[in-house]
Amino acid sequence: MRSIRIGAGAGYAGDRIEPAIELAEKGRLDYLVFECLAERTIALAQQERRKDPSRGYDPLLSERMRKVLEPCRAGGVKIVTNAGAANPVAAAEMVREIARALGLAGLRVAAVTGDDVLGQLEGSLRIPETGGTLADLGDRVISANAYIGAQPVAEALALNADVVITGRAADSALFMAPLVHEFGWSMEDWTRLGRGTLAGHLLECAGQITGGYFADPGPKDVPDLARLGFPIGEVDEDGGLVITKVEGSGGRVSAATCKEQLLYEIDDPARYLAPDVVADFSGVEIRELGPDRVSVRGATGHERPATLKLSIGYRDGYIGEGQISYAGPGAVARARLALRIVEERLRLTGVRCRETRFELIGVDALHGAALSSGGPEPYEVRARVVGRTDSADEALRIGNEVETLYTNGPAAGGGATRQVREVIAVASAFLPRERVRTTVQCLEVTP
Amino acid sequence: MKLRQIAHSRTGDKGTVANISVIAYRAEDYAVLERYVTAARVKAHFQGIVRGEVERHALPGIGALNFVMREALGGGVTRSLALDAHGKSLSSALLSLELPDAGESSHDR
Numbered sequence: 001m002r003s004i005r006i007g008a009g010a011g012y013a014g015d016r017i018e019p020a021i022e023l024a025e026k027g028r029l030d031y032l033v034f035e036c037l038a039e040r041t042i043a044l045a046q047q048e049r050r051k052d053p054s055r056g057y058d059p060l061l062s063e064r065m066r067k068v069l070e071p072c073r074a075g076g077v078k079i080v081t082n083a084g085a086a087n088p089v090a091a092a093e094m095v096r097e098i099a100r101a102l103g104l105a106g107l108r109v110a111a112v113t114g115d116d117v118l119g120q121l122e123g124s125l126r127i128p129e130t131g132g133t134l135a136d137l138g139d140r141v142i143s144a145n146a147y148i149g150a151q152p153v154a155e156a157l158a159l160n161a162d163v164v165i166t167g168r169a170a171d172s173a174l175f176m177a178p179l180v181h182e183f184g185w186s187m188e189d190w191t192r193l194g195r196g197t198l199a200g201h202l203l204e205c206a207g208q209i210t211g212g213y214f215a216d217p218g219p220k221d222v223p224d225l226a227r228l229g230f231p232i233g234e235v236d237e238d239g240g241l242v243i244t245k246v247e248g249s250g251g252r253v254s255a256a257t258c259k260e261q262l263l264y265e266i267d268d269p270a271r272y273l274a275p276d277v278v279a280d281f282s283g284v285e286i287r288e289l290g291p292d293r294v295s296v297r298g299a300t301g302h303e304r305p306a307t308l309k310l311s312i313g314y315r316d317g318y319i320g321e322g323q324i325s326y327a328g329p330g331a332v333a334r335a336r337l338a339l340r341i342v343e344e345r346l347r348l349t350g351v352r353c354r355e356t357r358f359e360l361i362g363v364d365a366l367h368g369a370a371l372s373s374g375g376p377e378p379y380e381v382r383a384r385v386v387g388r389t390d391s392a393d394e395a396l397r398i399g400n401e402v403e404t405l406y407t408n409g410p411a412a413g414g415g416a417t418r419q420v421r422e423v424i425a426v427a428s429a430f431l432p433r434e435r436v437r438t439t440v441q442c443l444e445v446t447p
Numbered sequence: 448m449k450l451r452q453i454a455h456s457r458t459g460d461k462g463t464v465a466n467i468s469v470i471a472y473r474a475e476d477y478a479v480l481e482r483y484v485t486a487a488r489v490k491a492h493f494q495g496i497v498r499g500e501v502e503r504h505a506l507p508g509i510g511a512l513n514f515v516m517r518e519a520l521g522g523g524v525t526r527s528l529a530l531d532a533h534g535k536s537l538s539s540a541l542l543s544l545e546l547p548d549a550g551e552s553s554h555d556r
Contacts, residue, residue: 039524039525129463213457214457219455220455256472260455260468262509263457263468263511263513264457264459264468265461266468267464267466268502270504282504284509285508286509298508316525319528355528357528357529359530365530366529366530366531367496367536368495369495370494371496388526423526424525425523425525
């Protein structure tokens with residue numbers, strides 16, 4: 001049975017670049033996929049694009065392409081990425097220029113658009129997480145993008161594109177599009193689409209299935225994480241899947257790494273909602289075939305949802321934060337005193353916070369008092385104060401009140417830091433799928 | 448014994464929902480997970496962190512449970528004030544869950 005090899009070259013926007021080069025050069029790949037778009041990245045990118053219409057795509061895309069375009073051309077490897085973010089067309093033009101500079105005449109770069117639906121939404125659109133409507137968010141709304149499926153990416157591949165760049169697309173769809181294109185899968189073959197979605201889901205976080213995010217010295221050792229190899233999925237015409245990696249690269253592919261990634265970011269495993277299918281992972285079986293070779297079988301699927309998920313980015317006030325460290329005998333008591341002082345100062349100076357946290361890093365910051373109790377007192381501790389405000393000025397005053405502990409607070413506090421950030425929040429909504437119209441544009445590198 | 452002795456775990460996040468997998472290292476330990484790591488125990492373990500419901504999904508084919516914890520992430524990763532806004536470290540907290548020792552659970556190790 002025919003199969004193709006798909007590599008995952010990035011699991012998030014800032015991911016390592018060398019593993020993708022290794023895949024392009026030594027992975028014997030057919031496709032290399034870069035997943036570079038976290039939930040709020042596209043809202044930040046939309047703000048960039050408003051400032052400069054030639055921007056709004058992933059700033060690391062140019063470096064990634066400079067490093068992999070030549071080995072991919074040499075090996076006949078096609079590239080799919082969602083790094084187009086808020087501006088896939090500008091990203092495609094940029095990639096074409098890089099390819100031209102590298103002398104890759106004839107290379108074809110496609111941009112998929114249509115995910116940006118901000119201009120076509122009604123104010124009455126319900127947003128379950130806020131409990132209100134789009135209109136309630138008013139001029140705070142920055143972006144609204146639909147998670148598009150594999151179809152338009154497969155169309156771009158059918159136009160002989162060597163590089164396909166999208167904005168918001170479901171992560172798994174980036175991996176499923178090559179399968180639909182190569183094997184001619186019907187977009188109503190729910191079983192195969194379910195299996196393709198599983199392949200995409202397992203590969204989309206790159207190193208998280210090859211031993212990244214897995215090591216726990218003692219029970220779970222992983223070799224050579226500094227040279228972690230990124231995964232390769234071998235997928236056959238029926239959607240049968242083997243996960244592996246480049247021989248000699250760091251990390252490990254085992255049944256255990258595959259199981260952890262199978263359930264990563266999963267709600268009901270029998271109903272994994274994707275744009276193209278409702279996938280069912282509940283009956284999956286995982287078997288080690290040999291060193292760093294794991295078979296994953298048994299996914300299925302059901303008819304796709306009638307709606308597409310939207311990701312709506314909006315401004316949601318400010319967060320101000322300050323931290324300061326204490327060490328040695330009495331460190332925890334001095335840090336707790338510091339927290340009480342800052343709490344009183346915020347009240348005395350009228351800083352209005354919608355929500356605050358006063359906690360000790362090293363004691364109870366991650367999991368709260370109940371789970372953290374009973375441990376020995378640490379040698380050093382870091383007091384952390386963080387609050388949500390409506391204005392940047394008030395957010396700044398939170399960090400200032402921590403900093404003034406230097407000369408006004410408990411003894412021997414050191415290393416104060418402060419930070420203010422505008423909150424770009426993301427909420428989900430749903431839109432009937434027929435309202436989202438995608439377009440594919442293909443650019444060719446001329447000599 | 449601690450859950451960490453027989454299982455490994457990873458946390459994921461979607462909006463305000465955190466999910467935690469609990470995966471038996473050995474197939475024969477799955478029954479212990481199924482019996483003792485219930486949705487109610489997980490909810491109690493994370494009291495003060497998880498404000499919503501906790502659901503448990505069983506995957507016997509891979510010897511794993513998946514816990515879905517609603518309203519667990521302080522408004523979600525994009526809004527949360529938490530140091531670990533994704534809740535990524537929650538899996539480690541769950542592995543500290545106490546289980547009956549092998550003898551007590553009639554489980555032959």
